[in-house]
Amino acid sequence: MNEKETISINYKDQFNLTKTVIRKSRGLHTNEEENSDQLFMDLQRRGEAASIGTLFSSIEEFGLLSQYSQPFKQATADEIVGFIAAVLKALPRREEELNAFRDNAVYNIYNLVELQALFKYVNWQKLLQNLVGGHLEVGGGLLEAEPLIVVHFPTHLRKLERVVSLFGVRVARLGLLTLFGRDFHSNYMMNQSNRERWRYCVHRLLTLVPNHVSYLYINTIQPSLRSTMYKQVEELSEKVRREVIKLIEKTSWLSNRSIRRMVRKVEQTRIQIRVPENILNKDFLQSQLKHVNISPKNYLENVVALDQRRRKWMYSLINGGVSWDEYCWQLVSNPLRINAFHIHQLNSVVLPFGLLYRSTGNFGSMPPVLAKAPLAFVIAHEILHGIDVTGLHWDEEGKLSDILDSTSFSRLSRRLDCLDNSNSKLLASSKQAYITYDNKKIRLSTKPKQTVAESFSDVEALKVVAQMFGYKQALAGTDKSTKQLLFYNIAQTYCGVLGSLSEVLHLNLSPYPSFSQRIDGMVMYSSEFAEAFKCPLGSRLNPIASCSILGK
Structure with missing residues (x-):
């Protein structure tokens, strides 16, 4: 037979069939109200079905089975796709990842013997030697101490071993080649x-x-301009640091020991600015x-x-030891990023050049409340991540060590629960509580545990900035007070509009609340905001029960 034989599948039919099965299995009708979590699960299943469908064309395009006879080719392609589907199901979900990193549950230490027992289909000693160079000897040998490896999700590694056992090494290798080829093509070669x-x-x-x-x-950028920018940001960062320390020292529910540990950590937080x-x-x-x-x-x-x-x-x-500059500027970020980072392992805040250059352009030509406040908020937010629900388990040297005593931590947990519950009520009372999708009314559900670290840093950073720039000074050309301009300016940094599906994806995949929720959530516990805009006590953005954490 001269004509090229191909693997047969109708992707459109498969996608529609998957969609129909999902809807029938749940008994959905056009007038039903649905939860956004349910919709997200549906979208995930549809995406997985579409993704799996493209694998057949990838296998054909890469010619992985070109030497196989047609019956064996079709059977092997089915096995490869089945293997990849099983692998994807064995991997941790995004919500599981976020929660694990928040709770510091990903730092599981294994030696080579334990790792080999955990997943037998890889020669870990040989793999690590090839990756990092040098010599790794199990049980001593050429190294003074046996190497230790951090395994983020050991349970899922065990699941992957069972998947390989089920499908066999031959199919696993072909499946991994297919995944690598597809992802490489998608990342670098797509039109x-x-x-x-x-x-x-x-x-x-x-x-x-x-x-x-x-x-x-x-x-x-001229070196003189870069130097001026660095000095301005360093001065602003130190002012922010001092305000954060004042806020901690005013917190009456913390024990004296916990206050000292938190202050020490903030004092020793490195703020990486210079490239x-x-x-x-x-x-x-x-x-x-x-x-x-x-x-x-x-x-x-x-x-x-x-x-x-x-x-x-x-x-x-890995063989060169820990370098602050290389880790911060080349592994975590790069100078052109416009997003700041807090690195718990180094107790360090990274402020990339791209963020600073964009944020400091008006430092000399506009009032500080307009020019400096947004960047000050970002700096305060990142410093406060060092003492959020995750950062409190890392000490000032970047080691896993609790800096709060048990009593203080219990009190903090109750206040964070208040923050969680309030954020859920905030969404329920907003105009964005529902969306419409596919002729159905979808009720949006929050993920407060997933976003609590960001919400905490937002609420407390706003206090810091309000103290720094909330002075009463009228500005020409506006009838807004300085405090009102401060809040407008911060809000404009984070405002935006999401479509219905984007809103659902954001709620389930992001550690941040969505735009409107994030802005409302940070101002509703600000007494300065309530005063500036004369919000009545008990109103939506000035609730009677305040969930403020630090400073009282």
Whole structure:
């Protein structure tokens, strides 16, 4: 038979069939009210069905089974798809991931013997040697101490072992090749015709060579301007730090020991602002690409070469010990990001150049309440993550160690429960409590445990900024008070509009409340906000029962 035989499947029919089965199994009708959690689960199932459907075409496109006879080819393709579906079900869900990281439940230590027993289908000693170099000996040998490995979700690793046992090593290898090929093609090779080419290329380069792109951009800014910006932000950061410490010291329900530990941690929090010198060193950056061959015509070879270089460099860091600059600026973030980070393991806040340059442009030409308050809020928010529900279990040196005594922690937990319950009531009383999707009324449900760390940092950061910039001084050209302008300015930083489906996805996948919920949630416990806008006691944004945490 000369005509090429292919794997047969009708993706549209499969997707529609999956959708029909889901709806019939739940007995949904157009007039029913549905919970957003149920809708999210439906969307997940549909997405998984569509994703699984594309695997058949990926297997065909990559030619993984080109040497197989047609009956064996079809049977193996079915096994590969079944294996991948089972793997995806064995992985932790997003909500499970967020909750585990919040509770610091992901730091499970194994030695090589224990890890080999946990998942037998990988030679861990050989794999780690290939990844990080050097020699790893089980039970001593060439190393003074046996290497320890952090396994985030050991239960799911056991599930993966059962999946491999069920399908066999041959199918598992083919399945992993299919997944790798599909993801690589999706990340680097898909047609981006709906985006400007320069945006697509810059985005890819920021992934593959972030330091080099950062160098090109940062050097368009005069060194004197960069130096001035760094000094302004460092001064602002220290002012914010002092205000956070004052807030902690005013908290009457904390024990004296707990106050001292929290203050010590905030005092020793490193605020990373200045871009490391090696990122601004042209010779150093060129040396990193010395052994990479860039073809003027072959895009795929270029991407593969750059990705291999990036991965080798990343694993080489493990043998080089902990470097603050490399970990903060090259593993966690890069200088062109516009989002700040708190790193518990280093007790460090990272403020990337992209965020600072965008935020400091008006420092010298506008009143501080307009120019500096939004950045001060970001800095306070990140510092406060060091003492949120997750950060309280890390000490000032970045070690897992509780900094609150049991009594203080119990009191904090009750206050956080108040915050959780209030956020749920806030959504229920809002105009955005429902959305309409597929002719059905969908009631939005919150994930307060998932967002509690961000809500805590928002509420307390707003107090800090209100103390720093809430002075009573009229500004020309507006009838708004300075305090009102402060709150308007902060709100504008986080306001936005989400479509119905985006709202559902955000509620289930993000550690942040949605835009309107986040803004309302941070101002409803601010006495300064209630005073500035004359909110009656007992109104929606000035509740009688305040869930304020620090400072009283």
